[in-house]
Amino acid sequence: MTTQLPFRGVRELERRGLRDRVYDLILELLLEGDVEPGSRLSIDTLAKQLDVSPTPVREAMVQLERTGLVTREALKGYRVAPPLGPDQLAELFDARLMLEVEATRLAAPKAAQLLERLRVAHERHQECADRIVEAMDAGADVPVRTTAEYFDADSAFHRAIFEAAGNRYLISMHDDLGAMTHRLRQAVLRGTSDVREAHAEHARVLDALERGDADAATAAMRAHIQGVRTRSVRDEAAGS
Amino acid sequence: MTTQLPFRGVRELERRGLRDRVYDLILELLLEGDVEPGSRLSIDTLAKQLDVSPTPVREAMVQLERTGLVTREALKGYRVAPPLGPDQLAELFDARLMLEVEATRLAAPKAAQLLERLRVAHERHQECADRIVEAMDAGADVPVRTTAEYFDADSAFHRAIFEAAGNRYLISMHDDLGAMTHRLRQAVLRGTSDVREAHAEHARVLDALERGDADAATAAMRAHIQGVRTRSVRDEAAGS
DNA sequence: GAACCCAACTTCCTATAGGATTCCAAGGAG
DNA sequence: CTCCTTGGAATCCTATAGGAAGTTGGGTTC
Structure with missing residues (x-):
């Protein structure tokens, strides 16, 4: 039977060198945020x-650079x-603003296939946001697992737009900025209002795309990135 | 005296590992264009x-990826x-269009420091163009050295704008596309008109920046990239 | 007391060797 | 004749070892 073919396909894709696994492990270690900046x-x-030889580690580090x-x-x-x-x-926000707006502009005409996926990501984003707000209102510590899911949902929303834009170079640039953006997200997540505002801004982008209004979509995306920027600098000032 | 300190500074910067030198060598090899696409x-x-061990080669390849x-x-x-x-x-041109226009927009307000350097690059560009046109009109083969200098001058013009824009992420993205762009330039250089047109388009960008007209500068840059795109697809069709 | 120098340790960097996997070509079955 | 299998050669990948540079601490000199 051919029902097991996808299995083989997945297993083929999973066949990665040790270098790639080491890369993932170190990346995860860095994104956890437990390491002191500047430390060797x-x-x-x-x-x-990691119980491996230095060679694959060295290759992973080149990639991490x-x-x-x-x-x-x-x-x-x-x-x-x-x-x-x-x-x-x-500079990071300027670059990201340029990328996200351009991606939205390119994705808008192809919204048909995008919307389905975007709605799913948006709903998941909401669910994660609800859980975080709930935990914060209760005064409890937000579990790492929950925040990670929230970041992932947020990220999925933007990624869907980039993939709909269909430009591999834009996607590559977006991925390059991804790690930096992740570091930012951790810093931004300070209050419940931030979560609500971010979700509302996403909603406006989605709404404009549903209406097929490309200009409104790019404007909404611009407003979203600017909103993130504003919250970042505000929290940066409040945190230090 | 401190007059020799810059010397030490330069020598310090030159201190690079073997991996970096190997990277440069392989990069040069690839940009020469003598290698068959798809070959192992x-x-x-x-x-x-290269008379080195596989380890630094391996690292250079990760970087080349x-x-x-x-x-x-x-x-x-x-x-x-x-x-x-x-x-x-x-996709490459869409990405480059976005980058170059944004860089021009960011650089326009800071044109004061940029203009001097831009004029130098522009003049060098003209000299190289003249030599190429001269050789082409004479029906002689254009020396590799000459075309390399032309590419370098062309590249210097754009790079000056990016550095004036002062956004390290934009510069990084531009560099990432650099190798691809180089492969394109080689294909575009087919007739004398291409050289003349490219230089004229640069001139319009420079002129707008000298007048302090940011909108005109971005428009001129947009026209330039579009011009390169048009010539590329035309030569692509004619070449094959 | 401060600056300089030096030696030992640590770490990076490169080279070499061996196991695992892939590629290719030759041979045999259908 | 085509397809599959199979053996060997080439290549990739990882592990280990040694030379080279950097870093740190203590001692000395001004």
Whole structure:
């Protein structure tokens, strides 16, 4: 029977080198946020901790350099990238604003296939937001699992738009900024209003796309990114 | 005296690992265009040819993956990336259009410091163009050295704008597309009119920036990229 | 007391070797 | 004649070892 063919397909896709798995592990380690910015990332130490040889670790680090999460100095090794300064923050938002608006503009005419997926992501986003607000209102600590799901849902919404735009270079650029954006999200999540506002802004983008109004969609996306920027700098100031 | 300090600074910057040198060599090899698209790039073979061990070659290949010049398949090795298809070409130009226009928009207010450098690059561009036109009119083969200088001058013009824009993420994105753009330039350089038109389009951008007219500058840049796109597809059709 | 120098340790970087996988070609069955 | 199988060669991938550079701490000199 051919019913098991997809199985094989998945298994084929899962066949990845050790380097890729090491990459994922270190990436996860960095995104958890438990590592001190500026601290050294010793190749040999990481290799021992992960119980592999230094070679695949070294390759993963080259790949990680691209994300901006680690910095390299020849003959001196790798370090966890320092936190984003104010100027770097501004540049990141300028770049992201350009990308997201352009992606929305390109995706708008092809909204037909996009909407279904976008609604699913949006609903999941809402569910996660509800859980976070509920936990925050109760004064309890928000579980790491919950915030991770929230970030994932938020990310899925934007990613759907980029994939609908159908430009592999835009997607690549978006992914490159993904790690940085993730670091930001963690910092932004301070109050319940942030969650509500973000979701409402997403809703306006979705609404405009449903109406087929491309200009309104790009404007709504612009407003969303600007909103994130505003909340970021505000929370940045309040947090420090 | 401190007059020799810059010397030390330069020497410090030159201190790079073997991996970086290997990267440059392979990159140069790929940009020369002498390699067949789709052909395999054996790690061990490259290592022997460059007289180094496979490890730094492996690291360089990971870095090269980012440029899009090589593709990797786990456990199967690296290959020279296939030539750009029509759809990929369109996406590349869309992305570049977005980047260059945004960079021009950001750079326009800071034109004061930019203009000097831009004029130098523009003049060098003209000199190179003159030499190419002269050689083409004489029916002689254009030396590789000459075309390389022309590409470099063209690239310097755009790079000056990006650096004036002062956004490290935009610069990074631009660099990522650099390798692909280079492959395109080689294909575009077919007739003397292309050289003249490109230079004239640059002139309009420079002129608008000198007048301090940001809108005109972005419009001129948009027209320039569109012009390159038009010439690319035309030559693509004529060449095949 | 401060700056400089030096030695030992740690870490990075490169080279070499061996196991695992893929590719290709030759041979045999249908 | 076509398709499948199978063996060997080439290649990728990972592990280990040693040389080179950086880092830290203590001692010395001004």
